[in-house]
Amino acid sequence: MTRFCDINLDDYCLSAVSGFLPERPPVERLPNPYYDLWEDICCDLPLLITSERLKDKLESLPLLSTALLNTKEEWRRAYVVLSFLSQGYIWNGNPPRRKLPVAIAVPLRKVSEYLAIQPCGTFAAYCLWNIGYSPTIGNPRLNPDDFVSLCKFTDSKEEEWFYVVSVAIEAQGGRLIPKMLDAIDAVEENDTSRVRSFLEAFVACVDGMIITLDRLDENLSREFFYHRLRPYLRGSKNMTKSGLPDGVFYPRCQCGGEEGEWLAHSGGSNAQSSFIQLMDIIMGIEQDGDFIKDMRNYMPGPHREFLELMKGASNLRPYVLSLENDLNVRRLYDEAILRLTALRDCHLRVVARYILIPAGKDLPTKGGHMPLQEPGRGTGGTDMMKFLRTTRDTTKSACCEHYKGSNPVQAASIICKTCGPRPTEQTAHL
Numbered sequence: 258m259t260r261f262c263d264i265n266l267d268d269y270c271l272s273a274v275s276g277f278l279p280e281r282p283p284v285e286r287l288p289n290p291y292y293d294l295w296e297d298i299c300c301d302l303p304l305l306i307t308s309e310r311l312k313d314k315l316e317s318l319p320l321l322s323t324a325l326l327n328t329k330e331e332w333r334r335a336y337v338v339l340s341f342l343s344q345g346y347i348w349n350g351n352p353p354r355r356k357l358p359v360a361i362a363v364p365l366r367k368v369s370e371y372l373a374i375q376p377c378g379t380f381a382a383y384c385l386w387n388i389g390y391s392p393t394i395g396n397p398r399l400n401p402d403d404f405v406s407l408c409k410f411t412d413s414k415e416e417e418w419f420y421v422v423s424v425a426i427e428a429q430g431g432r433l434i435p436k437m438l439d440a441i442d443a444v445e446e447n448d449t450s451r452v453r454s455f456l457e458a459f460v461a462c463v464d465g466m467i468i469t470l471d472r473l474d475e476n477l478s479r480e481f482f483y484h485r486l487r488p489y490l491r492g493s494k495n496m497t498k499s500g501l502p503d504g505v506f507y508p509r510c511q512c513g514g515e516e517g518e519w520l521a522h523s524g525g526s527n528a529q530s531s532f533i534q535l536m537d538i539i540m541g542i543e544q545d546g547d548f549i550k551d552m553r554n555y556m557p558g559p560h561r562e563f564l565e566l567m568k569g570a571s572n573l574r575p576y577v578l579s580l581e582n583d584l585n586v587r588r589l590y591d592e593a594i595l596r597l598t599a600l601r602d603c604h605l606r607v608v609a610r611y612i613l614i615p616a617g618k619d620l621p622t623k624g625g626h627m628p629l630q631e632p633g634r635g636t637g638g639t640d641m642m643k644f645l646r647t648t649r650d651t652t653k654s655a656c657c658e659h660y661k662g663s664n665p666v667q668a669a670s671i672i673c674k675t676c677g678p679r680p681t682e683q684t685a686h687l
């Protein structure tokens with residue numbers, strides 16, 4: 258019988274220490290000077306964007322080969338750089354630019370094919386592979402301050418904070434992966450004490466994630482997020498009203514003709530975080546609809562394969578349901594489910610604060626961007642509040658017992674600035 262804890266995580270580009278984040282620090286600059294042309298533009302991206310000179314720079318860029326990329330880390334770095342340049346090129350114009358320069362489109366598609374990921378701005382491009390590890394801080398790196406972001410659209414600490422908060426959440430989750438694998442084995446072996454210890458670790462992990470999510474406002478204002486950064490995170494799918502009715506054209510040759518493809522992609526989103534989807538899979542929560550599944554196509558190929566493997570292996574929920582008389586395990590499982598519900602509840606409030614409130618104010622858009630004409634849509638393209646409420650409610654309904662009217666945040670007794678104070682009667686009703 259396969260023991261899941263014996264899986265070689267490396268086969269899935271995963272680490273027992275950092276999860277879906279790379280264990281070794283990402284390449285901060287492609288070492289071969291041949292790629293200086295890309296790197297120099299990326300380094301100057303904030304200035305080229307504010308001075309509106311990015312277009313000319315990229316349209317006169319020669320087409321470089323990907324043949325001189327060596328390690329996996331170099332391919333990832335190339336992907337990050339080209340994703341930022343493509344997003345900058347498209348959205349640093351009003352209306353947005355509908356055709357990518359060949360010198361971006363061709364290598365971006367090559368590196369994306371190599372990494373089995375979509376050729377656009379993704380969670381991997383902005384977060385997973387766009388981080389620097391401070392050499393003074395060893396593993397585990399779990400706080401936003403333990404990371405820096407490498408590429409940025411603006412010269413602002415606020416943009417960096419937006420990325421590193423997600424990265425820290427991902428890092429905290431990563432450490433749970435070996436325990437998740439052990440829990441699958443523990444269920445096979447009917448070892449309830451190991452199952453309980455996994456569920457306790459899960460609860461503690463999600464508590465930490467909520468506290469970190471709640472730190473977004475330490476260094477990120479809603480005006481900056483909504484008006485300065487978010488326009489560059491947009492996708493090209495269902496964006497007719499924002500000026501991209503057919504998506505974006507990726508030319509295949511320098512002839513300037515019609516050879517190439519129109520491609521439409523969802524924008525970057527944390528829905529593309531493999532760890533968050535993994536939590537649902539391990540807990541046996543089935544999110545409805547195609548969006549979450551489609552987001553797997555925006556993850557790096559090996560991570561997507563790992564999720565598929567875990568989907569086939571997920572056994573915790575039927576096991577807990579079968580333990581009809583083991584109230585200890587059942588309540589602990591429910592506590593874990595309610596923590597995940599609380600995470601999604603806090604996230605809903607983040608979305609209200611960073612999108613709904615600024616969208617409601619009639620502020621002039623800085624930088625002359627075309628306003629998003631559908632303020633209710635996320636960069637991923639969802640009808641966001643409806644979608645996010647559904648994922649939260651589906652999570653909560655996975656509880657074994659019924660908690661009538663209980664507020665998941667209170668049930669989870671989280672100290673959360675957005676969601677209110679810690680209740681006095683912690684989890685007494687569970």
Ligand code: HEM
Binds near residue numbers: 473526
């Ligand atoms: C300013 C910060 C953030 C905003 C405005 C925001 C907004 C959104 C929106 C609008 C969606 C809907 C999908 C789409 O159409 O794009 C979404 C999805 C999602 N976001 Fe965020 N998000 C933020 C930060 C985060 C962070 C730090 C996390 C990390 C836990 C996160 C986790 C998720 C998840 C997991 C989903 C998928 C839905 C689900 O699984 O429930 N978001 N986000």
Ligand SMILES: N[C@@H](CC(=O)c1ccccc1NC=O)C(=O)O
Binds near residue numbers: 524
């Ligand atoms: N879906 C979000 C954006 C978002 O969540 C996101 C976009 C790019 C990289 C990371 C993201 N998520 C959280 O850090 C929005 O609609 O603004």
